[in-house]
Amino acid sequence: SQQGEEDPQALSIQEGENATMNCSYKTSINNLQWYRQNSGRGLVHLILIRSNEREKHSGRLRVTLDTSKKSSSLLITASRAADTASYFCATDEGAQKLVFGQGTRLTINP
């Protein structure tokens, strides 16, 4: 099953610009996570935000969560070429599941 739906599906920006990706989900959650996947590799955890939190920061990453709209956003500031990857949101559907969306393919152009 697919829970989170990311938007846009693909994003291409210049190095140094900010990148914003959005995620919408359907069921109630305890937490929402964001992961990155480089081509041909496994997923790597970036950040987790709990349902009672509205915003969280980690380095150049900023995540927001709006449970009333069932949506989250991931902002990457001052993007670098190394940020080129696919980004996924994942929700627990109120249990200990980890259900991923389709992902956003981010390309950072030098």
Next chain:
Amino acid sequence: DAGVIQSPRHEVTEMGQEVTLRCKPISGHDYLFWYRQTMMRGLELLIYFNNNVPIDDSGMPEDRFSAKMPNASFSTLKIQPSEPRDSAVYFCASSFGQGGTEAFFGQGTRLTVV
């Protein structure tokens, strides 16, 4: 710890053959997840275990798919018989604890059924 270890990394098999994918989770982790990733369907949760017990297998596509976790350090995903539409990258991931924690992924097994 070496992280989540999956084997083989690549598997090419003929239609109708049995395929077994293997996963060694991170020591001490009590949750284990199996995923299938394709361009068309994205990353699908197939099944997950807690303390070696299957909790939710609603994502397993057909009876041809089965998963086991005989102990805390080993899990298998078996496809019998395999079909070309099973071609995908299969990921195993593990995590620790209730309440939502980060999952650690293996490098995946790229399965091609011809």
